[in-house]
Amino acid sequence: MSLSKPRLHVLIAAPRGFCAGVDRAIKIVELAIERFGPPVYVRHEIVHNRYVVDRLRGLGAVFVQELDEVPDGRPVVFSAHGVPKVVPAAAQARGLDYLDATCPLVSKVHRRAERLVEAGTHILFIGHAGHPEVIGTFGQVPEGQMTLIETTEHAENVEVADPAHLSFLTQTTLSVDDTAEIVATLQRRFPAILAPRNEDICYATSNRQGAVKTIAARCEKLLVIGAPNSSNSLRLAEVAERLNVPARLIQRASDIDWDWLGSPSTVGLTAGASAPEVLVREVIQALSERFDVTEEESEHVLEGMTFKLPRELVA
Template identity: 70%
Template sequence: METVSPRRKIDLLIAAPRGFCAGVDRAIRIVELALERYGAPVYVRHEIVHNRYVVDGLKAKGAVFVEHLDDVPDDLPVIFSAHGVPKSVPEAASARGLEYLDATCPLVSKVHRQAEKMVTEGRHILFVGHRGHPEVIGTFGQVPEGTISLVETAADAEAIEVNDPGNLAFLTQTTLSVDDTSEIVTILKRRFPAILAPKGEDICYATSNRQAAVKSIAGKCDVVLVIGAPNSSNSLRLVEVAQRSGCVAHLVQRGLDVDLAWFDGARTVGITAGASAPETLVREVIDRLAERFELTEREVVTATEGIAFKLPKALQ
């Protein structure tokens, strides 16, 4: 008679907060309500959020995702993604007579308004962010060309030269590493003592909370899984935070991406999810682990989030 080997036990630490933030909830709801109001198809410029599962789910309901406004037919509504867009995009939509809904996260919109104000006051902006990210493109598009410069790294902060050090300000992308950004800002303040800081923290509450939650578990884990998309800035930062805590970390989009060989010898595994990843994918990854291991689950809560953002007036 064949003997069945018992499944190895693994302690599973599930970080909280994790997954959807208020801005993502709002953006997805805008697309769903627009489909209810206008009927399919509803066009969305760029992925509404950076998560393939979410985007495919909305496609199935009738949303059409395009990268350029020129790809939107006349007389159909268009939605702008949660990452924000340059001013030129809604201006072009209005010029064509297109009805549009802006799903930009309110915390990103806050950065946009601050950029406008700083430039109006005659300041040059040093913007801490990642080149090519939609949020960076959108923020640069709020102010005249030449009034804002990108700083990606600490080395950039050390090297950048400005014409008028007495009239500087800085802003940051909302989904950055808290630790990396702190290092860069410290350098900018040392080099340019008169630089104006933003009102309040630009890195959003959800990004900060999720990074703190990962820090709280990573030091106890052999492996950490971060559920998110490879083009999701906040998810990639969670991987980095876990790695800096000394453990192995993997970014996965869903359960099928999990290689069970990663956990050879592992006793404690951590799980979190980026701000664009739904909870259903967390459970899918846990179910994948349960195929081989006997899991003891424990949620580790480091903060409680109760923030909700209003919908556009047209959908209220």
């Protein structure tokens, strides 16, 4: 006699997975391969997801770390996280055809940084050292015009030369709650600091964190599908942990730690902005092999954002 599987209710966060910027970046690589034929070179991972990168590699994308790895005469795509100004300048100097897949919301932060520096303000940039988006944003302005702020403690202790001419910007994929604390500290210390007209943290990051908060009270544990170098995915796990819901970041179903998961009655599931829906279904299938699974999608907010593709790919 076979034993029945234990029941498991999977509460799926919505929205989850691909955002408009990631969707656009992937389409740019796909269309570039169609237009130019393989190989099409991509500087850094187009987005932080191994499944996506491997699929594009199979279509003819070649991922490189630096521009000097791109042969003359082949097109190159810049990743969704943005690049310093010197990178497209170097591509132009070599006569390379390049396509910029930088998320338009990141590009907006780049333009704002340029305008603030031109207006004579020093920028305190809230973000994580070494993240490609931070490197790209710092590369939009002359050296020394921006100071990185990573924590509330750093915000409390940073010294500035001229508090009367000060502004702040943020990385688009940060924790909403952490960033609010840092901003509050900066505004208390520097009352004249200029704030962005609109929040820099992108709609998708905010929405996915809000979706986790919506389901957290009903979850015993949370699985987050995303890469370990994906800032927005890491933040989703942190949001759950802050609400006392144990969370694990996994790249694929094969990464599930079954001993850690145990036998909960309800588990939450979400995916970072670079993770495709096929991986969500893969995880549910893996859960179904061990549990009698029922699914429920919990809608936090509807998303309808889309971004235009570069003219050279749609003409």
